[in-house]
Structures are given as C-alpha cells and as structure tokens.
Amino acid sequence: MLRVFWAAFALLILCLLSLGVGVIDLTADAKAWQVLVISRVPRTIAVLITGAGLAICGAIMQMLVRNRFVEPMTSGTGQGAALGILLVTLFAPQASIFVKMVLASATALGSSLGFLAIVRRLPPTQPLLVPLVGIIYGGIIGAGVTYVAFQADLLQYIDVWMNGEFSGVLQGRYELLWVAAIVAAASYFAADQFAIVGMGRVASVNLGLNYGQVVLIGLVAISVVTALTVVTVGMIPFVGLVVPNIISRLYGENLRTTLPVTAFTGAAFVLASDILGRLLRYPYEIPVGTVFGIIGTGVFLWLLYVPRRHVP
Amino acid sequence: MIKVSHVTHRIGGATILSDVSVELAAGGVTALIGPNGAGKSTLLSLIARLIPLQSGSITVDDLTIGACPSDVLARKLAILPQSADAAPRLTVRDLVSFGRYPYHKGRGTEEDAQIVAQTLHRFGLNDLAGRQLDTLSGGQRQRAQVAMIHAQSTDYVLLDEPLNNLDIAASRSLMRMLRALGRTVVIVLHDINYASSYADQIVAMKDGRIHAVGTPADVVTEDLLADVFGTRATVHQIDGRPLVQV
Ligand SMILES: Nc1ncnc2c1ncn2[C@@H]1O[C@H](COP(=O)(O)OP(=O)(O)OP(=O)(O)O)[C@@H](O)[C@H]1O
Ligand SMILES: [Mg+2]
Numbered sequence: 001m002l003r004v005f006w007a008a009f010a011l012l013i014l015c016l017l018s019l020g021v022g023v024i025d026l027t028a029d030a031k032a033w034q035v036l037v038i039s040r041v042p043r044t045i046a047v048l049i050t051g052a053g054l055a056i057c058g059a060i061m062q063m064l065v066r067n068r069f070v071e072p073m074t075s076g077t078g079q080g081a082a083l084g085i086l087l088v089t090l091f092a093p094q095a096s097i098f099v100k101m102v103l104a105s106a107t108a109l110g111s112s113l114g115f116l117a118i119v120r121r122l123p124p125t126q127p128l129l130v131p132l133v134g135i136i137y138g139g140i141i142g143a144g145v146t147y148v149a150f151q152a153d154l155l156q157y158i159d160v161w162m163n164g165e166f167s168g169v170l171q172g173r174y175e176l177l178w179v180a181a182i183v184a185a186a187s188y189f190a191a192d193q194f195a196i197v198g199m200g201r202v203a204s205v206n207l208g209l210n211y212g213q214v215v216l217i218g219l220v221a222i223s224v225v226t227a228l229t230v231v232t233v234g235m236i237p238f239v240g241l242v243v244p245n246i247i248s249r250l251y252g253e254n255l256r257t258t259l260p261v262t263a264f265t266g267a268a269f270v271l272a273s274d275i276l277g278r279l280l281r282y283p284y285e286i287p288v289g290t291v292f293g294i295i296g297t298g299v300f301l302w303l304l305y306v307p308r309r310h311v312p
Numbered sequence: 313m314i315k316v317s318h319v320t321h322r323i324g325g326a327t328i329l330s331d332v333s334v335e336l337a338a339g340g341v342t343a344l345i346g347p348n349g350a351g352k353s354t355l356l357s358l359i360a361r362l363i364p365l366q367s368g369s370i371t372v373d374d375l376t377i378g379a380c381p382s383d384v385l386a387r388k389l390a391i392l393p394q395s396a397d398a399a400p401r402l403t404v405r406d407l408v409s410f411g412r413y414p415y416h417k418g419r420g421t422e423e424d425a426q427i428v429a430q431t432l433h434r435f436g437l438n439d440l441a442g443r444q445l446d447t448l449s450g451g452q453r454q455r456a457q458v459a460m461i462h463a464q465s466t467d468y469v470l471l472d473e474p475l476n477n478l479d480i481a482a483s484r485s486l487m488r489m490l491r492a493l494g495r496t497v498v499i500v501l502h503d504i505n506y507a508s509s510y511a512d513q514i515v516a517m518k519d520g521r522i523h524a525v526g527t528p529a530d531v532v533t534e535d536l537l538a539d540v541f542g543t544r545a546t547v548h549q550i551d552g553r554p555l556v557q558v
Contacts, residue, residue, distance in 0.1 A: 066398075192418060196410060199400050202362055202393045207464075208386025208414045252444050253401040 007264060014271045018044040021275055023283045038171045046169045047274045047288070048267040049177045050233055051243075053184040053225045055266025056259060058240025059247070060187060063198035063255065064218045065119055067130040068248065071240030072112070072226040075134030078235045079141035080111025081227035082161045086145050090152055097231075101176060104231050108223035111141060116219070164234030165287040166274055173232070180228035184263070187221045191255035194218055198253060236289045239266055242296035249303050269296060313338045314359060314468065314498070319368035321354055321520075328354050329520045332368070336515070338467070341490060341497045343507035346517035347541050352500045353394050355517070356470050359498075360391035372468060386414035390464040392457055394472035394500070399445040404437050404456045407445060411463030427463055434489070435459040450477035458486065462493075471499045475506065504556045508532045516540050528554055 019040045024032075058071040065075075072078055084107030088100045095103075115137055122129050142162065149158035160168070187194075193214045196204050204211040229236070243266040251258050273292040280286055314336040321329040329351045336342050344352045357363045359370055361377050370377040372389055390411075402410075408431055412424040420428075432441050435455055445453055454477045461469060469490070475483045487510040490497045501507045507514050508528040516524040516531055518540045524531050532554040534547050546557040 192410075192413065195400075195402070195406075196413065199402075199410070202391075205362055205382060206360065206386065206391050206393075206461075207410065208381075208383030210382065248401050252403060252406070254403070254406045 007268075011264070011268050011271070014268060014275065015044055015048075017275050018047065018271055021278050039169075042171045042174050043166050043169045043274075044271070046174045046177055046233060047166055047271045049181045049184075050164075050166075050229050050236060051239060051267040051270030052263035053177075053180045053229060053266075054236060054239040054270075055243035055262045056184045056187060057222045057225050059244035059255065059259060059262045060194050060218050061222055061240065062244055062248075063194045063253070064215050064222075065116065065130060066198060066200065067119075067127055068245055069128070069131035069241065070134050071238070071244075072108075072222050073235050073237040073240055074138050075131070076111040076115045076138040076141055077108045077223055077226045078230055078237075079138045079145060080223075081105070081108040081230040082145050082158065082235065083107045083111070083141060084227065085161055085231060086149060086154070086158060089154065089157065090148075097176065101179075101228060101231055104227035105224045108227040108230075109220060112219045112223055116215070161230050161234045163287060164229070164236040164289055165277075165285070166233055167285050169233065176228050176232050180225045183221055183224045183228075187218070188256075188259055190214065190217060190221075191259050195253060195255045198255075236270070236292070238289070238293050238296050239270055242292075242300045243269060245300060246303055313373065314496070315371045316355070316359065317369050319355075319358060319365065319370065321351075321358065321363075321366050327520060329358075332520070332522055334515060334522050334525060336496070336498055337513065338373075338496050339494070340512035341487075341499060341510055342513045342515060343511035344498060344500045344515050344517065345502070345504060345507055345540075346523070350517040351520040352517055353472050354520075356391060356472055356498065356500065357393075360389060360470055361385060362391065362393070383414055383417075386464070386466075388466055389468040389470065390461045390466040391470040392461045392472060392474055394476075399448075399453055401444050401446055403442055403444055404448070404459075405432065405441040407456055408432060408437070408459050408463050411460040411465075414464060427465065431459050431463040435462070451479060451482055454478060455482065455486075466495070468496045468498070469493070471497065473500050473502065475501065475503065504532055504537070505558075508554050508556070532556065 019036060022040060024035050054073070061070055061072055062068050081104040084104035085100060088095050088103050092099065115134060118133055118137060119130055122133065145158060149155050193209060196207055196209050197211065197214050201211050244262055247258050247262045247265060251261060270288060270292060273295055274288045277286040277288050277291040316332055316334045319329055319332045320327065332355065346352050358365055359377065361382065365378050375385055375388055405428065409420060409428050412420050412427060416424055432438050437456060437459055440448065440452060445456060448456065454474065458474055474486060478486060483506065487506060490499065491510060511528060514526065514528055514531040515522060516536065523540050524536055529552065532547060534544065537556065538544050548555045548557060
C-alpha cells in the first residue's frame with residue numbers, strides 16, 4: 001500500500017513538472033491559464049495515455065505471440081497503421097478523422113495478423129527469430145509506406161507519424177487518445193484470458209478457452225490502441241518492449257496483477273522521458289522516443305544483469 | 313468411459329494411427345505403453361481435442377469429441393501434454409488457480425480458492441506457492457503442472473509421461489496419489505515397472521495400432537516386450553505383479 005502511495009506521489013510530481021515545463025513562463029504570462037488548458041494539460045494527458053497504452057499493448061502482444069521480445073511498434077502493427085493513414089491521405093484526403101482512425105486500425109490489424117501468421121511458421125526452438133522477423137516485417141511495411149509517400153511528395157507529412165513526439169499535441173487534436181485509453185483499460189477484463197493464452201495453445205484448449213477468439217480480441221485491442229497513437233502522436237518504439245519486460249522480470253506475468261503496474265510504469269517512464277526531452281536542449285526539444293530509447297534500454301540492460309529474485 | 317472407435321490419423325502421407333479402437337474403463341488407472349513414435353501422444357491429443365479428429369469417433373461418457381463445446385469438455389477431462397510449453401512467469405499458486413478457470417471463467421469463488429489451497433497442500437507445494445515457475449527445478453515445475461490439472465477437478469485425467477524429471481520418491485508419490493484420486497487416469501509411461509505396479513489396465517501400442525489390452529499380468533510378458541519393443545528382457549513375478557529386469 002505504501003508503495004502504491006509513493007508511486008502515485010511520484011507520478012503526480014511528474015505531472016506537475018510536465019505542466020510547468022515549457023517555453024512560455026507561466027508565472028510571467030497573463031495568458032498562463034490558456035497555455036495550460038490549450039497545450040500543457042493536453043500534452044500531459046496524451047503522454048500518460050500513450051505511455052500506459054503502449055506498455056499494455058506490448059504486454060498483451062508478448063502473451064499472444066509467446067515471445068518477450070516483440071512489441072506492436074516494431075513488429076508491423078505501427079507500420080500498418082501508418083499505411084492506413086497514408087492510404088486515407090492519398091485517396092480520401094477529405095475523410096473525417098473517424099474514417100482515418102477506423103482505416104488505420106484495420107490496416108494495423110491486418111498487418112498484425114500477417115505477423116502472427118509468419119510467427120506461427122517459425123521453429124519454436126528459435127525464439128530470437130521472432131523479434132528479428134518482426135523487425136524485418138515492420139521494416140518492409142515501413143519502407144513501403146515511405147516509398148509511396150516519397151512518390152506522392154508526402155514525405156514531410158509521413159514523418160510526423162513515423163517519428164512520434166508530443167510537441168504538436170494541442171487541445172482539440174489529441175482527444176482520440178481517450179478512445180485508446182478506453183480500449184486499453186477494457187483489455188483488462190480479458191487479463192486472465194491473455195495470461196492463459198500466454199501459457200500456450202494446448203494449455204488454453206485444455207482449460208476450455210477459445211484460443212483463436214482470445215488471440216483475435218487481443219490483436220484488435222492492440223491494433224486500435226496502436227493505430228490511435230500513431231494517428232495522434234506518431235510511432236513511439238520501445239515502450240511496449242521495455243516496460244512489460246521490466247514488469248515481468250519483477251512481478252511475473254499474471255496479467256491480472258501486472259497489467260495495472262505495467263500501465264502505470266509505462267505512463268511514468270514516457271512522461272519522465274518527455275520532460276527530459278523538453279529540458280535537455282531547452283528551448284529545443286529532443287523527441288520522446290529518443291530519450292526513452294536511451295533510458296529504457298539502460299534500465300532494461302541493468303535488469304538483465306541483476307539476478308532474478310526468487311520471491312516476488 | 314472413453315470410447316475410441318475406428319480412429320485413423322494421417323499427417324502428410326504418413327499414417328500415424330490406423331483404425332484404432334479401444335475402450336478405457338471409467339475409474340482406475342490405465343497405462344499407455346509403447347515405443348517412441350508409436351502414436352501414444354497423438355491418441356491422447358485426439359481424445360483431448362487438441363488436434364482435430366480426421367476419421368472415426370471418440371466419446372468421453374456422453375460427450376462426443378468434436379461436437380461438444382470445448383469448455384464443457386474442460387470440466388470433464390484434463391490433459392497434461394508431454395512437453396509442457398516453456399514455463400511462463402507465473403507463481404505456482406497462479407498456475408494452480410488457472411486450473412479452476414473452466415468453472416469461473418474469471419474471478420474465482422471462495423470454493424475455488426479452497427480447492428486451490430487443498431491442491432497445493434496435497435502436492436506439497438505450500439512452500440513453493442509464491443515462487444515463479446521459471447525459477448523452479450524441472451521436477452518441481454512438473455509437480456506444479458500436475459497440481460493444476462488436479463485442481464481442474466475433472467473425472468478424466470490424461471497425463472503424457474508425467475514421470476519425466478521426477479525422482480523416485482516423487483514418481484511413487486505421484487502414482488499413489490493418482491490411484492487415490494478415484495478419477496479415471498490415462499497415463500503414458502515408459503517405465504514398464506511403474507505401469508505394472510500402479511495400473512489397473514495396460515494398453516500397449518505399436519506403429520499406430522493397439523497391440524494388446526489387459527491387466528499388467530496379461531500384458532507384461534517377455535513375448536510381448538519382444539513384440540512391441542523389440543527387446544528381450546526377463547520378466548519376474550513378484551506378489552502377482554510382473555516386474556521387468558532392466
Ligand atoms: N506434427 C507432426 N508432423 C509429422 N509427424 C508427426 C507429427 N506429430 C507426430 N508425428 C509422428 O507421428 C508418430 C507418432 O507420434 P507420437 O508423438 O504420437 O508418438 P509417441 O508414441 O507419443 O512417442 P514418444 O514415446 O516418443 O512420445 C511419430 O512417428 C511422429 O514422428
Ligand atoms: Mg509421446
């Protein structure tokens with residue numbers, strides 16, 4: 001209980017910092033309130049939702065694929081979403097944001113299904129092939145998107161989705177993320193099912209679980225959250241990889257207990273990275289993905305080298 | 313009773329099971345023996361609907377495999393496969409609790425918690441209950457896995473080589489416990505002496521066919537071992553049970 005309190009306290013401090021840090025000095029400016037409402041609060045919320053959502057997606061995907069080294073942003077789901085956005089931009093530039101969101105989710109899902117189909121054919125004795133194949137698969141789709149964007153003179157446009165960051169988040173331009181938050185939170189209701197799927201197909205069938213259905217539900221949740229994140233802030237790699245791995249090392253993989261911790265840690269880490277990114281080269285910003293990549297990888301490597309504890 | 317009728321199974325061009333018909337009586341322990349590749353695991357997988365039935369039919373009491381819903385069967389029959397998949401990072405208690413999933417499909421009741429506690433106690437897992445599976449020894453993990461199957465409280469329990477990784481004390485105590493359960497147990501064993509000592513009925517398989525069915529005294533003979541396994545071993549009779557000199 002005390003730990004929960006301290007963790008919540010730390011996150012609160014981070015949120016306050018996030019609200020306070022920026023080019024405009026809040027104490028000196030008469031329009032401080034407007035800056036907060038239009039920019040800082042939306043940005044902070046967007047960061048929290050993105051961090052938590054991507055961490056949850058990673059944790060679920062690792063269960064579905066039964067491999068700890070995959071995550072949606074590097075295994076084709078994120079690239080699939082970018083493909084969807086590109087298609088909308090090319091063929092229906094006037095389409096509403098809703099259409100964009102639905103199509104991006106659909107292409108993300110298709111791309112995830114493709115990845116799963118490939119993974120099922122890989123020899124189970126070679127677990128490291130899975131993330132490698134994922135990176136290549138995601139890379140190919142990403143390259144295709146870039147190529148088409150280049151041909152259509154949309155490179156600058158596409159860059160916004162391929163390299164995620166939060167400086168563009170403003171009131172009225174991030175609210176879709178709330179849908180992602182709802183979907184990510186709803187996935188908690190299937191936490192047991194995902195954990196059982198993580199034990200393998202045979203164990204799932206033995207327990208009477210509809211294996212294919214649970215995998216599909218999981219993929220849909222992952223695809224929607226990922227697509228919405230790409231549509232609003234762009235692709236942010238590693239969060240879905242690093243955070244679930246840290247949590248699984250420390251607390252195991254019973255998702256019913258670990259998913260909330262995973263979400264919290266994802267939110268806190270990404271928020272800390274975003275704040276650092278704003279401060280390091282003030283008044284310029286370093287993209288959150290870059291900062292997170294460095295911090296997250298550091299923590300991850302450190303965890304790999306400390307021996308595992310026996311008792312959780 | 314598990315009733316297997318005229319089951320033939322092919323993978324690619326190879327015939328894995330050819331026209332297998334066998335009845336496994338309710339109650340008691342049935343041991344399935346046979347050389348590597350005889351089709352024992354395939355037969356168990358078919359009974360437990362892990363792989364789809366190609367031809368023939370299988371019934372477990374009044375349930376027809378392939379027709380009855382998977383979650384109904386999960387309350388009637390449980391299977392521990394030969395090579396349990398790589399250990400997930402779950403505690404022993406979590407794993408055993410998942411054995412109750414077919415009943416509550418979500419949050420367990422007080423009764424489920426009680427069954428889990430009893431199971432942990434019965435399998436001597438109380439000290440390990442909080443440990444993550446991937447920090448256990450192979451034998452301890454095996455015990456936890458069998459405990460999960462036990463918590464599933466099914467009338468029928470199929471176990472594929474559960475004695476792998478177990479030391480002699482653990483093997484004997486597992487076999488005794490299986491006998492004491494009062495459930496119908498079908499168990500693949502490679503050690504004929506365990507089959508002979510603990511089984512009520514032995515089914516010997518070879519090349520995808522049932523070679524012999526009967527009591528240990530009927531089945532475990534020097535001739536049969538020569539036929540099925542292609543090795544000549546002396547069989548002694550001790551207290552009415554045949555024992556193979558290895
Ligand atoms: N997926 C598969 N693809 C191809 N052949 C298979 C497959 N599964 C099983 N077989 C073949 O079917 C035969 C029977 O396999 P099975 O696993 O049922 O044997 P078993 O009696 O359990 O052997 P063991 O004692 O070694 O476990 C073997 O020859 C095996 O090679
Ligand atoms: Mg086998």
